[in-house]
Amino acid sequence: MVTRKEVAELAGVSEATVSRVFNDVGPMKEQTRQRVLQAAKTLNYHPNAIAQSFARRRSGNLGVVLPYVPKVHIFSTYYFSEVLSGIGEQVKASGYDMLLKFRVPGEESDYSSIFRSQKVDACVILGATDTPSERAELKRLEDGGFPFCLINQHMSGERFNEVDADHEGGSYRAVRHLLNLGYRDIAFLSGSPEFSNSGDRLRGYMQAMREAGLLPADAKAAGDLPAHLYYEGNYSRTSGMKAASAMHPHLSRIEAVFASNDRMAIGLMQGLREYGHVSGRDYAIVGYDDSEAARVTDPPLTSVAVPFYEMGRLAAERVLRRVGGGNETDGASESFRLKLDTKLVVRQSCRILR
Numbered sequence: 001m002v003t004r005k006e007v008a009e010l011a012g013v014s015e016a017t018v019s020r021v022f023n024d025v026g027p028m029k030e031q032t033r034q035r036v037l038q039a040a041k042t043l044n045y046h047p048n049a050i051a052q053s054f055a056r057r058r059s060g061n062l063g064v065v066l067p068y069v070p071k072v073h074i075f076s077t078y079y080f081s082e083v084l085s086g087i088g089e090q091v092k093a094s095g096y097d098m099l100l101k102f103r104v105p106g107e108e109s110d111y112s113s114i115f116r117s118q119k120v121d122a123c124v125i126l127g128a129t130d131t132p133s134e135r136a137e138l139k140r141l142e143d144g145g146f147p148f149c150l151i152n153q154h155m156s157g158e159r160f161n162e163v164d165a166d167h168e169g170g171s172y173r174a175v176r177h178l179l180n181l182g183y184r185d186i187a188f189l190s191g192s193p194e195f196s197n198s199g200d201r202l203r204g205y206m207q208a209m210r211e212a213g214l215l216p217a218d219a220k221a222a223g224d225l226p227a228h229l230y231y232e233g234n235y236s237r238t239s240g241m242k243a244a245s246a247m248h249p250h251l252s253r254i255e256a257v258f259a260s261n262d263r264m265a266i267g268l269m270q271g272l273r274e275y276g277h278v279s280g281r282d283y284a285i286v287g288y289d290d291s292e293a294a295r296v297t298d299p300p301l302t303s304v305a306v307p308f309y310e311m312g313r314l315a316a317e318r319v320l321r322r323v324g325g326g327n328e329t330d331g332a333s334e335s336f337r338l339k340l341d342t343k344l345v346v347r348q349s350c351r352i353l354r
Contacts (some may be wrong), residue, residue, distance in 0.1 A: 003047040011039035013303075022047045061099040062091050062316060063120030065111060068102035078262070078291035079308055080126065083151060086312025087124060094320050096121075103127075111141055111148070121148035123318045124312075129194040130155050147322035149315045152308075153338070154196045163315040165337045167288075168198045169206030170304040170342030175256050175288045177302070179212050181350055183256040183284055186214075189243055189268060190222065191235045191260040201260050202287065230252055233264045240267025248275045256284035256350070261302055262291040269297065269349075284350040289327035290343075300347035307340050314338060 002270055008015045013036060020028060023207055040212045041044075055335075064087060066074060074080050091098045099120055109150040113124065128150050137182040141148050178186050188205045189200040199201060209215040215224070222230050228250035234240030240263065247254065251272070259265035265287030269279045280299040287294055290305035318336050 002043045004047075006046075007036065007039045007043055007045050010043060011036045021248070025267050026163060030137050041062075045090035047284055059099075059119055059121055060096055061095075061120045062096050062320060063099050063123040065101050065103055065123060065127075069105050076152055078289055078293070079152075080332055082308035083126060083312035084315075086309040087316045088312075089309075090313045090320070094121045094316070096320065111137055112144060112146060120351050121323045122149075124305060124315050124319060126151050128153045128194075130196060131194060147347065149312055149319040149336075151315050152195075159335050159337075161319060163311045163318070163336075163340070164197075165311065165340045166342050167306075168204040168207075169201035170288065170344070171201040171258065171260075171346045172208050173204075173342075174288070174302075174304050175205050175208035177344055178256045178258065178284060178286060178350060179208060179347065181284065183251055184214060185210070185229070185255045187229045187231065187247065187254045187255060187257045187262055188225070189231045189233055189240065189248075189259040191264070195235075198260060205258055233260075233267075235261050235263060237263045237267035237270075239292075240264035240269075241271035242267075244268050244271025244275070248272065248277070251275075251277055251283065254283060256286075258286050258288075261285040262294045262301060263288045263304075265301060266293060266297055269301075280349045280351050286350060290345050294345075294347070297349070299349050299350045302347045303345055305343045305345050307342075311340060314340075331345045 004015050004018050008018045011018070013032060017028075017032065018036055021033050021276075055226065064084070066080065075084070083170065088098060088213065089195050123146065125148060130153070135155060138148075138150075138155075138158070142160065149163060151163050152165065152207065152221070154160075154164055175186060188202065190202055193199065205216060206219060206225075210217060210219060219225070231243045231246055233243050243264065244267070247257075257265075257268065259268060265285055268286060272279070272283075275283070277283060285301065287301045288304040288306070289308075290303040294301040296301040318338070
């Protein structure tokens with residue numbers, strides 16, 4: 001097994017210099033650094049990862065916080081699997097490992113504990129909710145200087161690092177598509193209000209309906225909508241099926257539905273089918289996410305595509321830049337708020353009125 005001493009002798013430097021090169025510590029002439037790296041390559045030297053982590057005072061892990069919901073197979077859901085794939089790709093490219101931490105929604109969060117225990121160098125948070133306790137915990141992370149990033153969630157008035165998508169624009173395009181096909185009585189199936197993307201999609205829906213003259217100009221909130229046009233779920237297929245029971249008595253006045261994600265849209269389609277109402281024949285429907293399931297529903301589901309994979313990759317890339325600090329020239333120390341574009345994918349769940 002090749003030692004650090006042998007690398008130092010071949011490169012003509014001290015063992016301390018070899019250590020500084022591999023731990024990226026202190027100033028170093030580029031010529032010296034290259035000589036050490038070439039000697040290590042010649043000797044097939046690989047530094048001890050555990051020793052490196054102690055020397056750098058880093059763990060080599062990127063933490064990923066996920067919501068834990070009993071009986072929900074979170075890794076099989078399109079959103080989480082795509083985001084985690086993107087994070088994993090970037091973590092691998094950056095020479096890091098990924099450490100998963102689960103939190104139970106509604107319980108007090110303690111994100112800073114995984115930093116205090118030196119288990120992670122940076123953290124990406126999925127499923128954060130806009131509640132007073134959640135904001136307070138995220139503020140503690142921010143005040144402590146811990147590198148972290150929210151995915152698919154933004155909080156008004158805060159400057160947390162965020163990677164999000166243009167959900168307002170995506171929902172606006174979805175509803176405009178239905179309006180352009182001739183539909184007017186368009187119901188909205190919202191997600192949980194504590195998630196910012198639920199509010200974004202509601203605003204996009206209401207903007208399109210106001211522009212079409214189907215809502216008053218001052219209609220801005222869910223309470224301003226006719227009762228038969230607004231329904232609320234929690235982004236699960238089961239909540240979509242429950243919404244079908246509430247929507248069924250009003251379906252004679254509903255021509256189309258815009259659902260805030262594909263899982264709820266599919267649950268709604270299944271639930272309404274039990275009442276004898278078939279999507280694409282008796283009513284039109286548009287989902288959101290453009291999941292794999294949208295392609296195999298009967299009929300295939302028109303949906304808004306969201307770049308979840310790229311959101312995960314960018315979040316990991318940006319937050320890992322901040323590990324160990326940075327300077328103004330490379331932007332590593334500056335906060336970031338990214339918003340990626342969405343795209344409407346048209347399939348057969350929206351028939352053309354005749």
